[in-house]
Amino acid sequence: MRDENNNEEDLKLDNSYNQESYFDDHILKARKKEARIFAQKIIKSLKINEAPVNLREVISHVQKDFNLVVIPDTLSKNISGIIVKLTELEQEFFVIGFNANDPWCRRRFSIGHEIAHLLFNTLCDKRESGNSEREKECEFFSAELLMPKSILKNDFSKIRNIPELSKKYLVSSAAMSIKISNDSLLK
Numbered sequence: 077m078r079d080e081n082n083n084e085e086d087l088k089l090d091n092s093y094n095q096e097s098y099f100d101d102h103i104l105k106a107r108k109k110e111a112r113i114f115a116q117k118i119i120k121s122l123k124i125n126e127a128p129v130n131l132r133e134v135i136s137h138v139q140k141d142f143n144l145v146v147i148p149d150t151l152s153k154n155i156s157g158i159i160v161k162l163t164e165l166e167q168e169f170f171v172i173g174f175n176a177n178d179p180w181c182r183r184r185f186s187i188g189h190e191i192a193h194l195l196f197n198t199l200c201d202k203r204e205s206g207n208s209e210r211e212k213e214c215e216f217f218s219a220e221l222l223m224p225k226s227i228l229k230n231d232f233s234k235i236r237n238i239p240e241l242s243k244k245y246l247v248s249s250a251a252m253s254i255k256i257s258n259d260s261l262l263k
């Protein structure tokens with residue numbers, strides 16, 4: 077599940093994540109890295125080399141492995157997306173609902189986030205805390221999916237303007253600034 081309070085800005089917490097232990101911290105880092113690699117593999121296999129990433133193409137790609145439908149939904153205000161597994165006639169299928177009231181760039185991010193839950197098999201029944209490891213993993217996946225570092229690096233060298241870049245990538249300016257920072261593109 078993705079709620080408004082768990083917006084892209086949570087990614088900022090990456091380095092300041094409250095460490096339970098050295099070991100947990102390393103597992104979390106590895107999982108985030110894995111999430112990004114997973115997104116990069118999808119981008120690579122779809123031969124996507126420019127922004128904006130065509131989310132329809134990504135969904136079709138995922139649908140090869142999963143019985144999945146993506147639908148607009150009238151979710152409550154603070155919920156951006158949700159994924160549920162349904163079983164009918166012994167066949168399981170998944171439904172991703174995205175908040176139809178959200179701006180398009182947020183919907184894209186939410187869909188990416190829910191796809192991550194599907195791929196990482198982290199669907200859950202109860203509402204999780206916005207800061208859980210699973211949620212962060214999904215945020216990282218979605219950010220990499222919509223703003224692949226391989227493409228962004230090149231664009232950022234030419235377009236040093238966050239609003240312009242976010243328009244090109246169909247993401248929010250907030251998501252774009254966090255990604256640029258996480259990818260250390262300013263260095």
Ligand SMILES: [Zn+2]
Pocket residue numbers: 077078189193210211214
């Ligand atoms: Zn979630």
